[in-house]
Amino acid sequence: MEKLGQDFYSGKNVVLLAKQLIGKVLVTDFNGFRTSGRIVETEAYNGVIDKASHAYGGRNTNRTKVMYMPGGTAYVYLCYGIHHLFNVVTNQENIPHAVLVRALEPLDGIEKMLERTGKPKLDNSLTRGPGNVSKALGIAASHSSLSLLGDHIYIMDDGFTIEPSTVIASPRIGVDYAAEDAALLYRFYVAGNKYVSGKNKPLNVSQYPIRNP
DNA sequence: CTGACGATTCACT
DNA sequence: GTGAATCGTCAGC
Numbered sequence: 672m673e674k675l676g677q678d679f680y681s682g683k684n685v686v687l688l689a690k691q692l693i694g695k696v697l698v699t700d701f702n703g704f705r706t707s708g709r710i711v712e713t714e715a716y717n718g719v720i721d722k723a724s725h726a727y728g729g730r731n732t733n734r735t736k737v738m739y740m741p742g743g744t745a746y747v748y749l750c751y752g753i754h755h756l757f758n759v760v761t762n763q764e765n766i767p768h769a770v771l772v773r774a775l776e777p778l779d780g781i782e783k784m785l786e787r788t789g790k791p792k793l794d795n796s797l798t799r800g801p802g803n804v805s806k807a808l809g810i811a812a813s814h815s816s817l818s819l820l821g822d823h824i825y826i827m828d829d830g831f832t833i834e835p836s837t838v839i840a841s842p843r844i845g846v847d848y849a850a851e852d853a854a855l856l857y858r859f860y861v862a863g864n865k866y867v868s869g870k871n872k873p874l875n876v877s878q879y880p881i882r883n884p
Numbered sequence: 885c886t887g888a889c890g891a892t893t894c895a896c897t
Numbered sequence: 898g899t900g901a902a903t904c905g906t907c908a909g910c
Contacts, residue, residue, distance in 0.1 A: 714891070716891075723891070724891090725891080748891090749890095750890055750891065750892060751889085751890055751892050751893080752889095752890085753892070753893075754890095754891095754892050754893070756891060756892085758891085769891095771891055773891085796893095796894095800892070800893070801891070801892075802892050802893060803892090803893080843891070844891070844892090845890085845891055845892075846891060848890090849891095868892095
């Protein structure tokens with residue numbers, strides 16, 4: 672059981688990092704309430720050359736400047752006026768790579784997550800989809816720019832390994848506006864896991880070959 | 885200052 | 898499958 676450190680987040684290949692984050696444990700600890708879940712779905716956003724990225728073309732605004740911070744920083748933003756989406760900034764300073772965490776399998780603090788989301792009981796909607804992940808873990812836009820090397824939001828490797836053949840690569844969700852980049856296989860998920868959002872091919876692995884970029 | 889809109893979710897048909 | 902909710906952000910005037 673060990674917290675991911677700077678070396679992990681400094682990795683230069685954001686697509687590989689998105690894949691490597693599958694199976695890790697995302698933890699938040701606010702006001703003494705610890706909540707966590709195993710990451711089962713991620714998406715990579717490949718910096719200035721990725722039309723689906725907020726930093727495409729070097730775009731650097733008050734909101735997106737967080738993406739230019741060093742790897743290991745939280746990038747959280749409000750989407751559709753309702754949902755806070757949590758991303759892990761990767762690579763080094765001034766290279767705006769990020770990984771969106773889209774789904775978790777709940778582990779610790781499920782009662783607290785139910786309280787935050789107003790759900791009556793645990794089901795697959797608690798941490799399914801990026802908006803729900805943030806809501807359940809208590810992550811808000813005000814946490815953007817927070818270091819993941821600190822004590823409030825961080826990611827653990829607990830030694831649990833997802834069978835590699837069950838980690839599927841697919842196109843990202845909701846990025847049709849990104850033209851040809853919408854087809855890139857930058858989304859990763861655990862095949863058949865009930866917390867995975869959107870399309871979830873249970874077993875037909877061959878259709879979406881995993882490529883180590 | 886203004887208007888269009890989004891890396892979504894949920895209720896409803 | 899369709900549509901509403903809801904507001905900070907950002908490009909453009």
